[in-house]
Amino acid sequence: MANALTLKGSGLKRIWSFIAGAGMITASAMTVQHFFAANFPASIYEGSFCDISAFFNCDSSAFSSIAHFGGVPMGWFGLLVGSLVVLGAIFPTVAFEKTNKAIAIVNAVGVLALLAYAVLIQKSLCLLCSGYYLFSLLSFFLFWRFGIKSEKRGLGGFLSTFAAPAPKIAVVSAVVLLVGAFGFREFYSAKKEAQMGGVAANIVRQYYDLALVGEPSFISPYWVTQATPRWEDAPIRIVEYADYLCPDCLFLHQQLTRLKAEYAGKINIAFQFFPLEGACNNVVEKNLHPGACDLSLLAAYNSSLFPVLHEEIFANFQEAKKPEWRADFAKRYGLEPALTDPATKEMLQRIIATGAEYEKTSEKFSHGIRSTPTMIVNGRMIIGTLPDAHMKAIFESLIAGSDKGAGNGKFIENWVDTRPASKKKPAPTKK
Numbered sequence: 001m002a003n004a005l006t007l008k009g010s011g012l013k014r015i016w017s018f019i020a021g022a023g024m025i026t027a028s029a030m031t032v033q034h035f036f037a038a039n040f041p042a043s044i045y046e047g048s049f050c051d052i053s054a055f056f057n058c059d060s061s062a063f064s065s066i067a068h069f070g071g072v073p074m075g076w077f078g079l080l081v082g083s084l085v086v087l088g089a090i091f092p093t094v095a096f097e098k099t100n101k102a103i104a105i106v107n108a109v110g111v112l113a114l115l116a117y118a119v120l121i122q123k124s125l126c127l128l129c130s131g132y133y134l135f136s137l138l139s140f141f142l143f144w145r146f147g148i149k150s151e152k153r154g155l156g157g158f159l160s161t162f163a164a165p166a167p168k169i170a171v172v173s174a175v176v177l178l179v180g181a182f183g184f185r186e187f188y189s190a191k192k193e194a195q196m197g198g199v200a201a202n203i204v205r206q207y208y209d210l211a212l213v214g215e216p217s218f219i220s221p222y223w224v225t226q227a228t229p230r231w232e233d234a235p236i237r238i239v240e241y242a243d244y245l246c247p248d249c250l251f252l253h254q255q256l257t258r259l260k261a262e263y264a265g266k267i268n269i270a271f272q273f274f275p276l277e278g279a280c281n282n283v284v285e286k287n288l289h290p291g292a293c294d295l296s297l298l299a300a301y302n303s304s305l306f307p308v309l310h311e312e313i314f315a316n317f318q319e320a321k322k323p324e325w326r327a328d329f330a331k332r333y334g335l336e337p338a339l340t341d342p343a344t345k346e347m348l349q350r351i352i353a354t355g356a357e358y359e360k361t362s363e364k365f366s367h368g369i370r371s372t373p374t375m376i377v378n379g380r381m382i383i384g385t386l387p388d389a390h391m392k393a394i395f396e397s398l399i400a401g402s403d404k405g406a407g408n409g410k411f412i413e414n415w416v417d418t419r420p421a422s423k424k425k426p427a428p429t430k431k
């Protein structure tokens with residue numbers, strides 16, 4: 001049949017269809033792997049942080065409310081669709097091609113909707129997801145341009161061309177989809193339970209294996225929460241190096257908002273302004289978040305209003321990127337002088353400069369504080385975010401008064417675990 005994508009005589013078109021399906025499988029598998037790695041890190045060295053780009057950020061997708069459905073990662077649907085396309089190219093039949101053509105149009109509509117959501121709502125794009133989008137649209141184009149077409153005209157012709165899957169293949173695919181979804185849901189539940197057990201215990205051991213780097217010489221007077229009049233009297237003390245326009249800092253802010261309520265009276269948190277923008281930050285050579293310096297100055301201008309300003313900026317994370325929103329924000333709170341006030345600028349510079357006090361964590365940068373968020377938790381550096389269960393496990397250990405002394409671990413390039421082999425303890429396996 002000449003007018004077909006995968007049937008006999010289709011030649012290179014069939015190979016291209018195979019490539020598109022294989023690309024969909026690869027991209028989907030990588031998104032599934034990243035989803036579980038981001039949400040259930042097995043090590044304290046695997047936290048998420050803003051380092052490369054605020055827009056091209058797969059963590060935003062992994063933490064998104066639509067990243068999974070009841071524990072089933074969205075990538076599973078892509079894996080199945082890609083597998084059907086590959087099988088259709090290897091074992092071509094009319095029924096298989098019609099089924100894949102029907103799936104291709106549904107998949108393309110879904111891909112465009114996800115792309116619009118990522119760009120317009122999340123304001124970020126995952127490169128792994130983008131790979132799936134590209135291969136999906138390639139597959140749709142191939143089926144639309146070269147796939148089997150009905151000789152009928154009008155609506156009937158459209159339906160018989162794009163909506164005529166083979167019942168047997170459709171039913172088998174649906175069963176595989178449901179069985180796989182059940183398996184992923186069980187795996188998700190097991191990973192969630194593990195975070196509260198052996199993995200959390202391992203995280204605590206790794207935390208105490210980290211070197212004591214100490215707290216900065218100047219701790220920001222802008223405290224997110226205050227349990228004790230003196231900083232050092234709280235059992236949990238966090239110096240939070242963060243940027244108002246960093247997606248992972250937003251995640252940390254929301255997390256600490258939950259945890260500070262749970263650990264009320266036991267935790268001090270100082271917000272150590274560290275905007276990743278060259279206009280005010282000379283510690284790192286980055287310009288990832290235009291407007292972050294202005295937001296820091298606005299938040300720091302009136303210390304009595306800081307808690308309110310701090311919450312409102314994070315609550316309007318996307319809008320805060322716009323100059324007009326910042327101008328209106330400044331006007332509403334009487335902060336117009338903040339951007340030129342010498343005292344506020346001096347305070348911001350004093351806080352940012354403390355990032356240069358730490359030993360470098362990458363050969364590419366001169367100092368230890370070079371990405372956000374970075375936390376100094378009771379004198380130990382944690383780069384990136386961790387799940388609630390991990391943070392709570394560390395907090396509970398600190399409240400219990402554990403003091404294991406200085407460790408040998410250190411965050412370096414790529415955040416690999418650099419402890420000596422004798423110090424490493426394998427994560428417990430589930431029996």
